[in-house]
Amino acid sequence: MSRRPPRVSGNAPLARSVAGLAVIAAIGxxxxxxxxxxxxAAGQSVSTAGASASTGTPGSSASxxxxxxxxxxxxxxxxxxxACHGVTGQGVPGAGPSLQxxxxxxxxxxxxxxxxxxxxxxxPSLQRQPLLSPSQIQSLIDYVAQIAPGPTIPPVDxxxxxxxxxxxLFINNxxACHGADAAGGSVGGGFVAPSxxxxxxxxxxxAMVTGPGPMPVFRFPxxxxxxxxxxxxxxxxxxxxxGLSLGGMxxxxxxxxxxxxxxxxxxxxxxxxxxxxxx
Amino acid sequence: MSGTVPAPPGGTDDVLxxxxxLRGEPVPRAADGVEGDALPAPGGDLPIVGPAVRFLDExxxxxxxxxxxxQKVFPDHWSFLLGEVAAFSFVVLLLTxxxxxxxxxxxxxxxxxxxxxxxxxxQTVSSAFDSVMQLSFQVRAGLLMRQIHHWAALxxxxxxxxxxxxxxxxxxxxxxxxxxxxxxxGLLLIALGEGFSGYSLPDDLLSGTGLRIAYSAxxxxxxxxxxxxxxxxxxxxxxxxFISRLFVIHVMLLPGALSAGIAIHLLIVWLQKHTQYRxxxxxxxxxxxxxxxxxxxxRSIGLFFLTVAVVTLLGGxxxxxxxxxxxxxxxxxxxxxAQPDYYIGWLEGLLRMAPGWQVTLFGVTIPEPFxxxxxxxxxxxxxxxxxxxxxxxxxxxxxxxxxxxxxWEAPWRAATGVAFAGLFAVLMLAGANDVxxxxxxxxxxxxxxxxxxxxxxxxxxxxxxxxxxxxxxxxRGAGPIEPPGGIALRRNASGGFEEVRETARVExxxxxxxxx
Numbered sequence: 161m162s163r164r165p166p167r168v169s170g171n172a173p174l175a176r177s178v179a180g181l182a183v184i185a186a187i188g189x190x191x192x193x194x195x196x197x198x199x200x201a202a203g204q205s206v207s208t209a210g211a212s213a214s215t216g217t218p219g220s221s222a223s224x225x226x227x228x229x230x231x232x233x234x235x236x237x238x239x240x241x242x243a244c245h246g247v248t249g250q251g252v253p254g255a256g257p258s259l260q261x262x263x264x265x266x267x268x269x270x271x272x273x274x275x276x277x278x279x280x281x282x283x284p285s286l287q288r289q290p291l292l293s294p295s296q297i298q299s300l301i302d303y304v305a306q307i308a309p310g311p312t313i314p315p316v317d318x319x320x321x322x323x324x325x326x327x328x329l330f331i332n333n334x335x336a337c338h339g340a341d342a343a344g345g346s347v348g349g350g351f352v353a354p355s356x357x358x359x360x361x362x363x364x365x366x367a368m369v370t371g372p373g374p375m376p377v378f379r380f381p382x383x384x385x386x387x388x389x390x391x392x393x394x395x396x397x398x399x400x401x402x403g404l405s406l407g408g409m410x411x412x413x414x415x416x417x418x419x420x421x422x423x424x425x426x427x428x429x430x431x432x433x434x435x436x437x438x439x
Numbered sequence: 440m441s442g443t444v445p446a447p448p449g450g451t452d453d454v455l456x457x458x459x460x461l462r463g464e465p466v467p468r469a470a471d472g473v474e475g476d477a478l479p480a481p482g483g484d485l486p487i488v489g490p491a492v493r494f495l496d497e498x499x500x501x502x503x504x505x506x507x508x509x510q511k512v513f514p515d516h517w518s519f520l521l522g523e524v525a526a527f528s529f530v531v532l533l534l535t536x537x538x539x540x541x542x543x544x545x546x547x548x549x550x551x552x553x554x555x556x557x558x559x560x561x562q563t564v565s566s567a568f569d570s571v572m573q574l575s576f577q578v579r580a581g582l583l584m585r586q587i588h589h590w591a592a593l594x595x596x597x598x599x600x601x602x603x604x605x606x607x608x609x610x611x612x613x614x615x616x617x618x619x620x621x622x623x624x625g626l627l628l629i630a631l632g633e634g635f636s637g638y639s640l641p642d643d644l645l646s647g648t649g650l651r652i653a654y655s656a657x658x659x660x661x662x663x664x665x666x667x668x669x670x671x672x673x674x675x676x677x678x679x680x681f682i683s684r685l686f687v688i689h690v691m692l693l694p695g696a697l698s699a700g701i702a703i704h705l706l707i708v709w710l711q712k713h714t715q716y717r718x719x720x721x722x723x724x725x726x727x728x729x730x731x732x733x734x735x736x737x738r739s740i741g742l743f744f745l746t747v748a749v750v751t752l753l754g755g756x757x758x759x760x761x762x763x764x765x766x767x768x769x770x771x772x773x774x775x776x777a778q779p780d781y782y783i784g785w786l787e788g789l790l791r792m793a794p795g796w797q798v799t800l801f802g803v804t805i806p807e808p809f810x811x812x813x814x815x816x817x818x819x820x821x822x823x824x825x826x827x828x829x830x831x832x833x834x835x836x837x838x839x840x841x842x843x844x845x846x847w848e849a850p851w852r853a854a855t856g857v858a859f860a861g862l863f864a865v866l867m868l869a870g871a872n873d874v875x876x877x878x879x880x881x882x883x884x885x886x887x888x889x890x891x892x893x894x895x896x897x898x899x900x901x902x903x904x905x906x907x908x909x910x911x912x913x914x915r916g917a918g919p920i921e922p923p924g925g926i927a928l929r930r931n932a933s934g935g936f937e938e939v940r941e942t943a944r945v946e947x948x949x950x951x952x953x954x955x
Contacts, residue, residue: 324558328562351882400758401575426746434516434520
């Protein structure tokens with residue numbers, strides 16, 4: 161993975177990826193070998209794990225975590241999450257939903273983007289600065305994957321992904337809600353598809369396999385997830401060849417600029433031109 | 440045009456009488472060969488120009504016309520320049536459009552994109568879209584031209600709307616100028632069609648989405664809809680032949696109609712002469728202001744360059760319609776946010792806020808888009824189009840008016856105009872409900888309900904408020920109108936000071952408007 165966008169500070173991306181990939185690797189050689197049909201088991205290095213896993217579909221197999229700070233994760237869970245999501249992740253009526261099916265990916269998504277834990281009760285779950293440290297997040301991911309099995313974190317790797325494929329997949333599957341420029345938009349029911357201009361490739365992958373909120377689950381082959389994440393990344397970093405970008409929101413800001421700058425400026429200039437020197 | 444001409448005795452009407460009398464007499468022509476006659480050929484002493492002008496004048500009598508033309512008087516108020524901004528934007532559109540036409544291919548044949556834009560590399564796109572991509576990334580200055588063209592289009596319509604507002608609120612459309620209101624409003628409609636067709640030409644995802652909406656609105660017309668849509672679009676959407684039709688409409692029919700319409704519009708202004716505000720010296724029978732040469736000419740040239748500067752700065756600095764982000768049009772997909780350019784936004788708003796009612800009357804189904812997409816726009820524009828006649832009918836005022844009202848002098852009209860503006864503003868915002876919802880964090884559904892209330896509430900409130908304000912202004916009285924030159928102090932012979940009304944500039948430029 162190359163440069164990460166400046167979305168969140170404080171989580172070490174490489175450590176997170178390595179840890180995430182370690183989880184994948186630790187799902188068990190059996191599962192991986194079964195999927196890949198006799199390929200050598202994924203090693204502990206990032207590239208090998210990413211490359212081998214990229215041919216498979218990230219499953220929703222229960223994460224069997226080997227090692228890690230499960231006890232610490234449990235303590236953190238009871239302290240930070242259990243009040244609303246229940247001691248076993250079954251949810252608390254009126255306070256928080258069940259975590260069933262969230263798995264490592266869903267947990268990573270909400271924790272790394274600061275959507276959870278909420279800074280205070282009753283505020284909406286929006287993208288914020290993460291409250292927990294990367295190591296705390298990692299132990300929580302491990303723990304929640306135990307009590308609420310679900311999709312594993314797809315080892316997204318945007319290096320060498322096909323941008324053209326990614327663009328096409330993005331336009332067909334994502335742009336209706338997130339916008340052609342990934343700037344976000346309303347999707348009805350009071351929901352807003354967030355802007356992806358600060359989304360890390362791994363976040364894109366986690367959101368796709370878990371479908372947070374009203375978003376559907378996109379069970380795409382990892383290669384396609386890579387391509388979509390790469391295209392999102394491209395939109396984040398691509399220069400805007402036409403000059404100042406108006407935020408990728410289409411003709412609405414363009415019309416606003418035409419009126420408030422173009423026409424307004426001309427109204428002033430017209431009065432200036434019509435000025436007559438006083439004798 | 441220096442302020443040195445003394446006031447004729449008896450005020451402006453004598454000048455008028457003299458001008459009229461002059462017009463009746465046989466005018467000596469330069470062809471009579473009398474040097475230094477009342478009407479010498481312009482440019483007489485200059486080399487080349489002088490003989491050339493003389494040659495023309497001897498055969499056409501151009502000097503007489505030219506002299507009259509150069510003395511045509513233009514009212515001296517900035518609001519009379521708004522139409523010029525529109526005209527100059529149109530010039531920019533013609534120039535940049537000509538450039539774009541050389542590179543654009545109105546053709547939907549699928550081709551493989553092979554250009555510098557990486558995410559589209561190897562993708563199948565229409566030839567039209569491919570040519571727009573080439574224009575944007577490979578043709579030298581192509582993107583600049585595209586962006587200037589697009590910004591100029593937005594400002595063209597904006598300037599037309601400002602011009603229209605001036606005409607409306609000052610009552611300039613009243614007899615004898617109803618015809619020019621109708622032509623001018625027709626020009627606005629053509630400009631909207633020109634804008635929409637240009638928005639649709641690149642064959643990107645956004646333009647295809649817009650065309651589908653237009654196609655659906657055409658389909659929804661009872662009885663004739665399917666035939667009309669099929670005839671106009673050349674088959675069922677998305678028909679392969681439509682881009683070439685649109686191209687002819689955009690670069691030939693509508694620009695031709697606009698050019699001809701603008702010419703007639705100006706010719707009528709010339710024949711009927713300008714209106715003017717009620718300033719000292721202004722009467723129903725004269726026009727006070729700058730003569731065409733040299734005053735208005737340089738003012739207009741300056742304004743032309745300023746208009747070009749604004750649209751060029753926007754085109755060079757601010758990105759507009761990045762078609763590469765939208766990608767080629769694919770019928771089965773759509774991206775958000777999908778809005779038309781702002782001047783079509785109110786139509787989008789009508790479609791978005793209208794309830795999905797579909798009724799069947801006597802076996803005839805009236806499809807849902809028909810009322811918001813065809814009937815309501817037709818009524819709104821119909822009322823505005825026929826406004827001179829509607830107002831004359833209501834007020835019973837069928838007299839000729841060459842002097843303008845100040846907006847508050849006709850509270851009823853001002854209130855109606857502001858109500859219309861408020862209505863269109865609400866509709867335009869309703870067309871952006873998803874963008875506003877995302878920005879403000881308000882659910883789209885809530886916004887839609889809000890807009891359904893506002894679309895009735897805002898015009899009523901705007902009407903009442905404007906009427907009250909205008910009446911208040913009227914009842915307070917305009918007070919003594921400050922003459923345009925202000926008050927001057929003059930020192931008299933006894934050493935004291937006395938106030939004099941500064942009327943020099945009025946006298947200087949009194950004259951009849953240009954003669955036909």
